[in-house]
Amino acid sequence: MTEPVLKIEDLHVRFPLGRSLMDRLRGRPGRIVSALNGVTLDLFRGETLGVVGESGCGKSTLARALVRLNTPSSGSVLHEGRNIFVKPEIAYHRRVQMMFQDPHSSLNPRMTCGQILAEALTVHRMCSPDRVPARIAELLDLVRLPQDSAGKLPHQFSGGQRQRIAIARALSVEPEILVADELVSALDVSVQAQVVNLLLDLQERFGLTILFVAHDLRLVRHVSNRVAVIYLGRIVEIGDSETVFRSPVHPYSQALLSAAPSLDPDERGRAKRLQGELPSPLNIPPGCPFHLRCSLATERCKQERPALRPVAGRGQVACHLSEEIANAN
Amino acid sequence: MQPILSIQDLTVTFGSKQGPRLLPAVTGVSLDLRRGEILGLVGESGSGKSVTLRSIPGLTRQYGTLAGKVMWEGRDLVAMSDASLRPILGKDIAMIFQEPMTALNPLLTVGVQITESLKAHTTLDARARLRRAVEVLDLVGIPGAAGRLNDYPHQFSGGMRQRVMIAIALASTPKLLLADEPTTALDVTIQAQILDLIAQLARDFDMGVILVTHDLGVVAQSCDRVAVMYAGRIVEEGTVRTVLGDPRHPYTNGLMWSVPQDVPPRTQLFSIPGTPPSLWNMPPGCAFAPRCARAEARCTAEVPSLSALEAGHLAACHCPLGGAQ
Numbered sequence: 001m002t003e004p005v006l007k008i009e010d011l012h013v014r015f016p017l018g019r020s021l022m023d024r025l026r027g028r029p030g031r032i033v034s035a036l037n038g039v040t041l042d043l044f045r046g047e048t049l050g051v052v053g054e055s056g057c058g059k060s061t062l063a064r065a066l067v068r069l070n071t072p073s074s075g076s077v078l079h080e081g082r083n084i085f086v087k088p089e090i091a092y093h094r095r096v097q098m099m100f101q102d103p104h105s106s107l108n109p110r111m112t113c114g115q116i117l118a119e120a121l122t123v124h125r126m127c128s129p130d131r132v133p134a135r136i137a138e139l140l141d142l143v144r145l146p147q148d149s150a151g152k153l154p155h156q157f158s159g160g161q162r163q164r165i166a167i168a169r170a171l172s173v174e175p176e177i178l179v180a181d182e183l184v185s186a187l188d189v190s191v192q193a194q195v196v197n198l199l200l201d202l203q204e205r206f207g208l209t210i211l212f213v214a215h216d217l218r219l220v221r222h223v224s225n226r227v228a229v230i231y232l233g234r235i236v237e238i239g240d241s242e243t244v245f246r247s248p249v250h251p252y253s254q255a256l257l258s259a260a261p262s263l264d265p266d267e268r269g270r271a272k273r274l275q276g277e278l279p280s281p282l283n284i285p286p287g288c289p290f291h292l293r294c295s296l297a298t299e300r301c302k303q304e305r306p307a308l309r310p311v312a313g314r315g316q317v318a319c320h321l322s323e324e325i326a327n328a329n
Numbered sequence: 330m331q332p333i334l335s336i337q338d339l340t341v342t343f344g345s346k347q348g349p350r351l352l353p354a355v356t357g358v359s360l361d362l363r364r365g366e367i368l369g370l371v372g373e374s375g376s377g378k379s380v381t382l383r384s385i386p387g388l389t390r391q392y393g394t395l396a397g398k399v400m401w402e403g404r405d406l407v408a409m410s411d412a413s414l415r416p417i418l419g420k421d422i423a424m425i426f427q428e429p430m431t432a433l434n435p436l437l438t439v440g441v442q443i444t445e446s447l448k449a450h451t452t453l454d455a456r457a458r459l460r461r462a463v464e465v466l467d468l469v470g471i472p473g474a475a476g477r478l479n480d481y482p483h484q485f486s487g488g489m490r491q492r493v494m495i496a497i498a499l500a501s502t503p504k505l506l507l508a509d510e511p512t513t514a515l516d517v518t519i520q521a522q523i524l525d526l527i528a529q530l531a532r533d534f535d536m537g538v539i540l541v542t543h544d545l546g547v548v549a550q551s552c553d554r555v556a557v558m559y560a561g562r563i564v565e566e567g568t569v570r571t572v573l574g575d576p577r578h579p580y581t582n583g584l585m586w587s588v589p590q591d592v593p594p595r596t597q598l599f600s601i602p603g604t605p606p607s608l609w610n611m612p613p614g615c616a617f618a619p620r621c622a623r624a625e626a627r628c629t630a631e632v633p634s635l636s637a638l639e640a641g642h643l644a645a646c647h648c649p650l651g652g653a654q
Contacts, residue, residue, distance in 0.1 A: 048595075054516040054517075054518060054519075055487075055516055158604050160604060161604075188373035188374055188543065188605075189373065189543065189545075189584055189587045189588060190373065190583060190584060190587050190600060190601040190605075191373075191600075191604060192587065193587040193589075193598040193599065193600035193601075194600040194602075196589075196598055197597045197598055197600055200595060200596075200597065201597070215516065215517065217517065218546075218588060218589045218590055219589055221589065221594065222589035222592065222594055222595065222598065223594075223595060224594075225595070241594065242594060255518065256517070256518060259517040259518045259520070259521045260517055260546065261517075261520075261521070261524075261544065261546030261547050261549060261550040261551075262546060262549060262550065262590070263545055263546055263549045263573060263585065263588060263590050264549060264573075265549045265550070265569050265570050265573060265574075267549075267550075268549075268550050268551075273521055273522065273525065274518040274521075274522075277486050277488055277489070277519065278516075
């Protein structure tokens, strides 16, 4: 692998909640949602990094922080050696593009597909004004939309076609990095496959780096080179996608990855079931944040937070017992 | 064995009678459900799976026109008046929905919402109703059930809310549970817990379940039989093992292959070309023909009927894929 295009270092994102009247009367401090608690991550050129976790674990917060939609409370994201949060640059916003889950709310319903693409092209001065229609035609061709699409409004398209417009908009400014937050989650299976194929194809053609956030584990496994499993705002396991999916080390990854329902009825009842639910990010347990739901938890897990460290033959794992688990299977 | 529910040639159309055209949401659906059986109804959005489910207790009546029969204990639910349906719905036939936060009343405690249906359908007194409420909350796995009767829906997490909704449905020990995408809004880990719960309850109480979902994995892991719907019709039906193991309709086969399982990573996935047809503008003949690689001249002219390819395996296709070798 080459040098990282994006270096995320110890990123924390906290959202303070308003203090209620009762809190003020009792003199209690305001409560804080800790969405990201020290994420350190390198994104390498040309790779797809999958991010998985339960809802509320901070995976979307991470994606949004990368395009500066969330401001971190501490930590940094380095792009070509510069912290993106210190000196905002319009060039960064061109080179990193985000695609959202719900194209109903991410595409302006009153702008035609052509206007949406033209706006992106003119804001970033991608080409001279007289070249814009030709470039739009090129982009529509690229995402396999019919040429008469430019004059249509978003509601005239199907869900899969709207996501193609979102992809075309992102690609119009020739980015290096695409951040896909649940890009295909709202689509039907047969249409999902079309959009995923398109994304893989475009990545190959333009050498794009993709951060792929999704809750569909089978899909993440399919598109990713590496995968990061997030629990309560921390990475608990990161490594080569096939290795992590085939033999996960962290007890949480094991439970999460086996929860995806298999298409084979013979595998019924074989999966390891996870007890309980995600604790509130308002009140993160001390020690290992997973110890309340973990069947292997020891006294040490309740006291001491495990650091993310490499495990031989696997990726990096944040678990006190990772060596024992890795050796056992 | 006699089925507890038998849907015969159900057709649901929407649109005003004065309007120029009627929208055929469901066309000629026939299904049987036995006691203790979990039937999966699977399809993409707009395929008519939810409309079929909601038409069983007549929830689609006020919006559209129902034709055909829904036979329940010798009576046709479609022909019954709202007043005569009342003693059956919520007692013998219960329903759970996709989004528990909109299906539960946010202004009433869960205790009130559970005892409400007991009050309507049983002769239990107030104390016995509360006891039953604790019992069902306990049954669906809510920790400290007795202490949570006075909590409001917003005080529960998404998975726990879905459990509350199942508890309300179970309170009067129904014989049939209609579940409309009960786990779609939940995380995979919680989804697994809820599906296990539904399967266990179906077994323990010999309750029939119709489970609407778009996820073939959910079907594989929890259903006994499955019916695949496309553009308002059932295109394939059979036991889970035969339909998923040996799909005969090209649409079912395409759906199976679109799921990235056991394919080399980062390769092109199999995808069905095109998009599902608009119900306003249905192609003549087989609705799947424009997207089908096997389509012949006959497919664009004549609607295929659902017929048995072998015992217990039905498909609606003029040129079905050729069975297991």
